[in-house]
Amino acid sequence: MRAVVFERFGEPAEVREVPDPEPAAHGVVVRVEATGLCRSDWHGWQGHDPGITLPHVPGHELAGVVEAAGDRVTGWRPGDRVTVPFVCACGSCGACAAGDHQVCERQTQPGFTHWGSFAEYVALDHADVNLVAVPEDLSFSTAASLGCRFATAFRAVVQQGRVAAGEWVAVHGCGGVGLSAVMIAAASGARVVAVDVSARALEMARAFGAAACVDATAVPDTAEAVRDLTGGGAHLSLDALGSPVTCAASVNGLRRRGRHVQVGLLPSPAGTTPVPMDRLIALELALLGSHGMAAHTYPPMMELVRTGVLRPDLLTTAAIPLDAVPAALSAMDTVPGAGVVVVLP
Numbered sequence: 001m002r003a004v005v006f007e008r009f010g011e012p013a014e015v016r017e018v019p020d021p022e023p024a025a026h027g028v029v030v031r032v033e034a035t036g037l038c039r040s041d042w043h044g045w046q047g048h049d050p051g052i053t054l055p056h057v058p059g060h061e062l063a064g065v066v067e068a069a070g071d072r073v074t075g076w077r078p079g080d081r082v083t084v085p086f087v088c089a090c091g092s093c094g095a096c097a098a099g100d101h102q103v104c105e106r107q108t109q110p111g112f113t114h115w116g117s118f119a120e121y122v123a124l125d126h127a128d129v130n131l132v133a134v135p136e137d138l139s140f141s142t143a144a145s146l147g148c149r150f151a152t153a154f155r156a157v158v159q160q161g162r163v164a165a166g167e168w169v170a171v172h173g174c175g176g177v178g179l180s181a182v183m184i185a186a187a188s189g190a191r192v193v194a195v196d197v198s199a200r201a202l203e204m205a206r207a208f209g210a211a212a213c214v215d216a217t218a219v220p221d222t223a224e225a226v227r228d229l230t231g232g233g234a235h236l237s238l239d240a241l242g243s244p245v246t247c248a249a250s251v252n253g254l255r256r257r258g259r260h261v262q263v264g265l266l267p268s269p270a271g272t273t274p275v276p277m278d279r280l281i282a283l284e285l286a287l288l289g290s291h292g293m294a295a296h297t298y299p300p301m302m303e304l305v306r307t308g309v310l311r312p313d314l315l316t317t318a319a320i321p322l323d324a325v326p327a328a329l330s331a332m333d334t335v336p337g338a339g340v341v342v343v344l345p
């Protein structure tokens, strides 16, 4: 099969022939129809993920058709339209037994722990635990975004953030996951403040339902701007970018008893991220993490997508072929990859 391969971290990837994957007894091989480009792919390519061994095929936000299923797979067969959360759970550890598949103790992640979906085919483990059916009327390119950025945003806002109608929600960083969060929070009846350095990103945030925007290049202190706009601070705030600056701004922009959800990755080369813990104590803030979303919790989100309440399709800004992935990956350092989906012929 053809796949995007890199031999060394940070050096250009190339598209070349590699052996086809085989399904594990509990797994499937999916023919990739669409796969999103995500900032996590860039982090992986840069060498920020210690789980990646070389050579490597990245890609983890995918949708496609089951090509082959292992002997022990009972729920899926060739021809089924599927997507998958990027955290694939084992289905049998303590976390999985509690329903928390997104933090499985023996998780696998396509494009990180093994070869991913910037390829014609991808192997996925424990298919009965992890695959999610894609309705006939949902396109593969839309379904691909549900594997990572959109589901991650949904879990952050709805499941971890427990958003309520009428609350103020601040979203720091309006890339793919941030814009998804804006859309989901607005659809939940919250009033959203979007924060970003890019005028275009803020324009999109407004189109997706943000009630107010903060241009981080135009104010000395984004947290103060959020507190001013929200009459004392957000009830719920997300760092959807993942940087020490946006993390601190998110925490500092909260009102009393507010909840911060860390969504953007904070890779270890940047060091341990300082958090204003004094404010956490004084205001009784809550700090939460969000790490993907368990496959068994997808149905309410899928229904909102299927009925058009949530429109992840609007977040797709460009479709590129597999051959364009190496250049797109290289450009992600300076050009946000938000909304780029790779469509396979």
Ligand SMILES: [Zn+2]
Residues within 6 Å of the ligand: 038, 039, 040, 041, 060, 061, 086, 148, 149
């Ligand atoms: Zn991703």
Ligand SMILES: [Zn+2]
Residues within 6 Å of the ligand: 089, 090, 091, 092, 093, 094, 095, 096, 101, 104, 105, 106, 107
């Ligand atoms: Zn598990």
